Amino acid sequence: LQPMARALRHLGFKVHMLSNPNASTLRRSFREIAQRIKRSPKVSTFFFYYSGHADKNYFHLGKRGRHPLSYREFVTFLDRLPVKRRFSVIDACFSGEIIRRFGNLQQYRNLVNKGRGPKGVAKVLEKRDLAQHFPSLGEQVQGLQILSSSRYLSYESKSRKASVFTFHLLQGLRGHADLDKDGKISFNELFLYAKPRVRRETGQNPQQWLFRMGGETYGLAPVYRSKLHIKANLIGRFKIIVGNFYWNQHKPQNKTMHLSVASGQSTIVWQQKQRCWQQSVLLPRHGEITLSSSQSWKFINCSRDDLGSKGNVALTGRIYKPWEPEQTWNIEVQSGMWTSTGALFSGGELAGSGSFGFRHQYVGLSLNLWGSSLTFGDGNYIQFGVEFRSEAGYRGRWGRFDLFAGGYISLLLLLQDTNRKVRPVPAIHGGLTLMPSFWLTHRIALTVSADLGLWPTKVRSQWKLSLLGSARLGIRFLLGKTDR
Numbered sequence: 001l002q003p004m005a006r007a008l009r010h011l012g013f014k015v016h017m018l019s020n021p022n023a024s025t026l027r028r029s030f031r032e033i034a035q036r037i038k039r040s041p042k043v044s045t046f047f048f049y050y051s052g053h054a055d056k057n058y059f060h061l062g063k064r065g066r067h068p069l070s071y072r073e074f075v076t077f078l079d080r081l082p083v084k085r086r087f088s089v090i091d092a093c094f095s096g097e098i099i100r101r102f103g104n105l106q107q108y109r110n111l112v113n114k115g116r117g118p119k120g121v122a123k124v125l126e127k128r129d130l131a132q133h134f135p136s137l138g139e140q141v142q143g144l145q146i147l148s149s150s151r152y153l154s155y156e157s158k159s160r161k162a163s164v165f166t167f168h169l170l171q172g173l174r175g176h177a178d179l180d181k182d183g184k185i186s187f188n189e190l191f192l193y194a195k196p197r198v199r200r201e202t203g204q205n206p207q208q209w210l211f212r213m214g215g216e217t218y219g220l221a222p223v224y225r226s227k228l229h230i231k232a233n234l235i236g237r238f239k240i241i242v243g244n245f246y247w248n249q250h251k252p253q254n255k256t257m258h259l260s261v262a263s264g265q266s267t268i269v270w271q272q273k274q275r276c277w278q279q280s281v282l283l284p285r286h287g288e289i290t291l292s293s294s295q296s297w298k299f300i301n302c303s304r305d306d307l308g309s310k311g312n313v314a315l316t317g318r319i320y321k322p323w324e325p326e327q328t329w330n331i332e333v334q335s336g337m338w339t340s341t342g343a344l345f346s347g348g349e350l351a352g353s354g355s356f357g358f359r360h361q362y363v364g365l366s367l368n369l370w371g372s373s374l375t376f377g378d379g380n381y382i383q384f385g386v387e388f389r390s391e392a393g394y395r396g397r398w399g400r401f402d403l404f405a406g407g408y409i410s411l412l413l414l415l416q417d418t419n420r421k422v423r424p425v426p427a428i429h430g431g432l433t434l435m436p437s438f439w440l441t442h443r444i445a446l447t448v449s450a451d452l453g454l455w456p457t458k459v460r461s462q463w464k465l466s467l468l469g470s471a472r473l474g475i476r477f478l479l480g481k482t483d484r
Contacts, residue, residue, distance in 0.1 A: 001017055001019060001049075001051060003162070003166070003170055004049050004051075004166060004169075004170065005017050007170055007173050007174075008047060008049075010315075011173070011220065011221050011313070011315070012245075012313045012314055012315050013045075013047055016029065016033070020062060021061055021062060022061050022062030022063065023059070023061045023062065023067060023068050023069040024067075025061075025062075026059075026061060026069055027069065030077050033046070033081075034077075034080070034081065034082075037081060037082055037083060038082065041082075043083055044083055044084045044085060044312055045083060045084065045085045045086075045087070045313075046078075046081055046083045046085070046086050046087070047087045047088075047089075048078070048086075048087070048088045048089070049088075049089045049091075050088075050089070050090050050091065050092060051091040051092070051163060051166060052091075052092055053092055054090070054092035057070055057071060058070050058071070059071075059074070059092070060092075085145075085218060086145070087145050087146075087187055087220070088145070088146040088147070089146075089147045089166075089169065090146070090147070091163050091165050091166050145187045145188070145208070146208070147169075147187070147190070147191050147194075147206065147207070147208055164198055164201055164202050164204070165194065165198050165204065165206060168193065168194040168197045168198055169190060169194050171193075172185065172189070172190045172193040172194055173185065173190065173220075173221045175223045175224070175225075176193060177189045177190045177192075177193035177194075178223045179192060179193065181285070182217075182264065183219075183222065183223050183225060183226075183242065183243070183262040183263040183264040183285070184217070184219030184220075184221065184222055184223060184243055184244075184245070184262060184264075185219065185220055185221040185222075185223060186217050186218060186219060186220060187218075187220050188208070190220065191206065191208045194206060195208075218244060219243050219244050219245060219313075222242070222243075222245045222261075222262035222315070223262055223263070224260040224261065224262060224318060225262070225263045225285045225286055226260075226261050226262060226263035226264075226283035226284060226285060226286075226287060226288070226289070227258060227259070227260060227261070227287070227288040227289070227320070228240065228258070228259040228260075228261050228268075228283065228288070228289055228291065229256065229257075229258055229288055229289065229290040229291065230251060230256065230257040230258075230259070230290075230291045231256055231290060231291060231292040231293070232254050232255050232256050233254070233292060233293045234251065234270065234291060234292065234293055235251055235252065235253070235254060235272065236250075236251060236270055236271050236272035236273070237249070237250050237251070237270075237271045237272075238250075238251060238268065238269065238270055238271075239268070239269040239271075240259070240261050240266055240267075240268050240317075241266055241267040241268070241269070242261060242262045242263075242264050242265070242266045242283065243262065243264060244312055244313055245262060245313045245315055246313070246314060246315070247259065247261060247314075247315050247316070247317045247318075248314060248316075248317065249317035249319075257319065258319065258320050258321070259317050259318060259319060259320070260318040260319075260320050261283060261318075262283070263283045263284060263285040263286075263287075264282075264283060265280065265281075265282055265283075266280070266281050266282070266283050267279075267280055267281075268280075268281055268291065269300075270291075270297060271302060274302060275299070275302070276299070276300050276301065276302040277297035277298060277299055277300065278297065278298055278300050279295065279296065279297050279298060321442050328360070328478065328479060329358055329359070329360050329479045330358065330359040330360070330445075330476050330477060330478055330479060331356075331357075331358060331476065331477045331479060332355070332356070332357045332358070332359055332364070332366065332447060332474055332475070332476045332477075333355070333356055333474050333475055334354065334355045334357075334447065334449060334472040334473065334474030334475075335352070335353065335354040335355070335472060335473065335474065336352075336353055336449070336470060336471050336472030336473055336474075337351065337352060337353065337470065337471060337472075338351050338353050338370060338451070338468065338469065338470030338471075339351060339372075339468075339469060339470075340455055340466040340467060340468040340469070341466045341467045341468075351370050351371060351372030352370060352371060352372075353368060353369065353370035353371075353470065353472065354368070354369050354370070355367065355368040355369070355389075355472065355474075357389070359391075359404075359476070361395055362392060362393060362394065362395050362406075363390070363391060363392050364389075364390070364391040364392075364404075365388075365389070365390055365391075366388075366389045366391075367386075367387075367388060367389075368385075368386075368387045368388075368389055368410070369384070369385070369386060370384070370385045370387075371383065371384045371385070372385075381416065383414060383415065383416050384414075384415040385412055385413070385414050385415070386412070386413045386415070387410040387411060387412040387413070388410065388411050389408055389409070389410040389411075390408065390409055390410075391404075391406055391407070391408045391433060392406050392407065393405050393406010393407060393433070394406060400438055400439045401436070401437070401438060401439075402436070402437040402438070402439065402445065403434075403435070403436050403437070404433075404434070404435040404436075404437070405432075405433075405434050405435075406432075406433060407430065407431065407432055407433065408430055408431060408432075408433045408451065408453070409428070409429075409430035410428065410429055410430065411426075411428055412426065412427040412428060412429065413425075413426055413427075414426070414427050427455070427456075427457065428456070429453050429454060429455035429456070429468055430453055430454065431451055431452050431453020431454055431468065432451070432452050432453065433449065433450070433451045434449070434450050434451075435447055435448065435449045435450075436448055437476060442478070443477060443478040444475065444476070444477060444478075445475070445476040445478075446473075446474075446475060446476075447473070447474045447475065447476050448471075448472070448473055448474075449470075449471065449472040449473075449474070450469075450470070450471050450472075451468070451469060451470045451471075452467075452468070452469050453467075453468045453469075454466070454467065454468065455467075455468045
C-alpha cells in the first residue's frame, strides 16, 4: 500500500488509504467518496487499488463477517461513480473473477457489432496493438478500466518483500511502461508492461478489462524525459502544459531554473503580476529547451479559462540540478603509469605516477610526482621526477559526460641516480592530452587521462627526442557554490 500511495501522490491524486479494514469500513469509505465527488464536480478520475486476500466471489477484509464485500457490490459502486474515468487494480488471488461480473463479453461484443450497443464505444480486452491507442481527434477518453493480478493464485516476492504484480506496476509507472514512447503511460500500457513479466516470474496470468470512449489516449502518468531551462531574466509563474498534464512553477528569484517535464508538444504560459504571455514549444525527448525573455511570446488574457483545462492533472514541478559542472574550480587527484621510448631503450620500466591539481573550465594546473628505474651496463639507476604541469584546451559537457581535449607543457626537475648519487637535471616536455570524465554525483566525477608527447633529452652531449606516453585514473571534486 505505501509504495502505491506514494506513486499516486506523485501523479497528482489525493490519496485515502485504509490498512486492514473490514467490509463495513470500506463501504463507509465508498459512500464518503461518492458524496465528495458529487460535491466536487471537478473530480474527473478515480483510482482504486486493493492488495490482499480474496476468493472467487468476495474480498477478504478483516475478520470473517456475515456481510463480506462481494465483487458484484464493488462493480456496482464503480459503475455508479459520476466521474469520467475509473481505474481499478486488484492484486489478490482469484482477482480475475471480478471481470466476469460485468456480464458475458461475447454477447456484449455481438450487440455492439449489430449497432445495438452505445454509440462510439471502443471496447478492447487484452489487445496488444498499441497503434489503436495513439492520440487522435475526439473527446478525451472516458470509461472504466480494471487490472487484476491473476485468475487463480497471486504471489509475493520474498526478496523484494512485495507483491510481484504490484512491483512491476510500480516499475512501469516510473517510466518503463511508455511502450509507444509518446511521453505518457496509459493504463493499457501499464498492463502490457506488467503482464509478461509477472507471467514469466510466477506463472500468473494477469487480466484486463478496458472500456473506453473517445479517440485520445489518457495519460495516467507522465514520463520525465525532457528538460526545461528557464533563464534568470524570466521571473514570475510558469504553467507548462503537455497532453493532459500541467506543471505550475513559481520563479521568484533572478536565477536560472531547470525543470524535468514530459516530452511532446507543449503550451507554456508565463505570468508576471497581472500580465500573461504564452508560446508553443516542442519539448524534445532526452533534450533540453531554453526559455528567455527575448523569445517570441504571445500576449494573452490572464483570465482565459482554457489555460488550465488543456491539462487536467496538476503536478508539482520537478526542479533538478544539471549534471554539468559549473565554470568554477575543480580539484583533481590522479595516479597511473607513464613511459618513454628513451627510457624503454635504456632498459627502463613503466613508471608509477601521481598528481594533484586544479582545473577551471578550459585550463588546468597540477603537480606531478613519478619514479622509474633504468638499467645500464654498470647496474640499475633509480630516478624520481617532480614536474609542474599546465594545460589548456576545449572542454565539452553532455549531461554527466565531460570531455577535455587540448595540450600540455611540463617543467620537470629530474632527480637521477638517487640510489647512488643524486644529480638534479631540469627538463621540459609537452604534447597532447585527452581527459574524459563521468560525473557520479553533482560534485564528484571519475576521470581518465591519456597523454602523448615529446621529451627532448641530452645523452652523452647529444640531443635526442623521445616519445612520451601516460595513462592515469582519478577523481575530480567540484568546488564552490552554484546557482543551479
